[in-house]
Amino acid sequence: MRLLLVSLWALGLAARVGATDTGGPSHRYAAPLHVECMNRSSETGEHIQNERQEIQWIPFPTCAETDRPLEFHYGVEGSQNCTIPSVSDAFFHLLEFYIHSDAPLSCRLPARPRAQVDILNEPQPAQEYIPLVFALAGTLQLSHLHVSTRMNVLLHTTPKRRIRAHDTGVLDSGVAYSTSTLDESASVKLIIGDPLPLRFSVRWFPTPELPSTDGTVMWQGMGGHVYASTVVYVVLSFLAGAVVAGAWFYGKVLPERLRGRGLGGATPLGAGVGGNGVGNGWGYSKRID
Numbered sequence: 001m002r003l004l005l006v007s008l009w010a011l012g013l014a015a016r017v018g019a020t021d022t023g024g025p026s027h028r029y030a031a032p033l034h035v036e037c038m039n040r041s042s043e044t045g046e047h048i049q050n051e052r053q054e055i056q057w058i059p060f061p062t063c064a065e066t067d068r069p070l071e072f073h074y075g076v077e078g079s080q081n082c083t084i085p086s087v088s089d090a091f092f093h094l095l096e097f098y099i100h101s102d103a104p105l106s107c108r109l110p111a112r113p114r115a116q117v118d119i120l121n122e123p124q125p126a127q128e129y130i131p132l133v134f135a136l137a138g139t140l141q142l143s144h145l146h147v148s149t150r151m152n153v154l155l156h157t158t159p160k161r162r163i164r165a166h167d168t169g170v171l172d173s174g175v176a177y178s179t180s181t182l183d184e185s186a187s188v189k190l191i192i193g194d195p196l197p198l199r200f201s202v203r204w205f206p207t208p209e210l211p212s213t214d215g216t217v218m219w220q221g222m223g224g225h226v227y228a229s230t231v232v233y234v235v236l237s238f239l240a241g242a243v244v245a246g247a248w249f250y251g252k253v254l255p256e257r258l259r260g261r262g263l264g265g266a267t268p269l270g271a272g273v274g275g276n277g278v279g280n281g282w283g284y285s286k287r288i289d
């Protein structure tokens, strides 16, 4: 069986070589990848654009652990903590949008390091990015938020022939999502001024594909083992949650919010929320499976 898997893997590799890397620099193993996110209005949740209609990207909030904005490291798996020391009023309102999926916590990572070529009169090649959405789960209460702070981060690289275990590479895609969303002990109760302790568990995949080998679900990533069924499950639930939440938002929350604004709702989500409606509305449409 093992021999069969190895030959399948070798076949797959052979098929992929040459079909991928388009040139340009690659990230070194463990190179820092700075997370940048869309700047958003804390009033409306809409992204902010400059005068040229370009989205404004700002660093992810600074983590108390490192005293730097959040960064991941190319190819490095494991757990990583990022405690935002004190949630500001504006950030708290943004968290309400994120948790409600009214606005995504849309971030990005550099696909490659910035090109260092300096050819006279030639414009620098544009930096390429991959999107990284943080699907933050939680519930809204009238006076506070519950935020599920344990998050998985899955990052894929483009396929390439790896010569060394910790080879260089280019990012392909990624996603981050809260886990243990029904587990109170994995969430924090948050009011303005509180710290937000985010706990990331980071895994890397050496191709864009989800792990499955000819129906066999166990698969070796860059580090440990994962089970394909788990990854497929979380990705599908995430997508299902996003679709349901989107439909619900545009069908119900947005109209209610618009009405609420006219009536001068106290918080962005004050109108139409009620004490219990919301908690059951989004938290767990995600679990229909």
Ligand SMILES: *[C@@H]1O[C@H](CO)[C@@H](O)[C@H](O)[C@H]1NC(C)=O
Residues within 6 Å of the ligand: 039, 040, 048, 058, 059
């Ligand atoms: C984000 O946009 C707001 C509103 O335009 C601005 O006040 C704020 O400084 C921006 N944030 C950063 C980090 O540039």
Ligand SMILES: *[C@@H]1O[C@H](CO)[C@@H](O)[C@H](O)[C@H]1NC(C)=O
Residues within 6 Å of the ligand: 079, 080, 081, 199
């Ligand atoms: C992250 O914080 C938790 C406590 O919340 C701690 O147990 C864990 O060791 C920390 N992990 C790292 C990598 O610092």
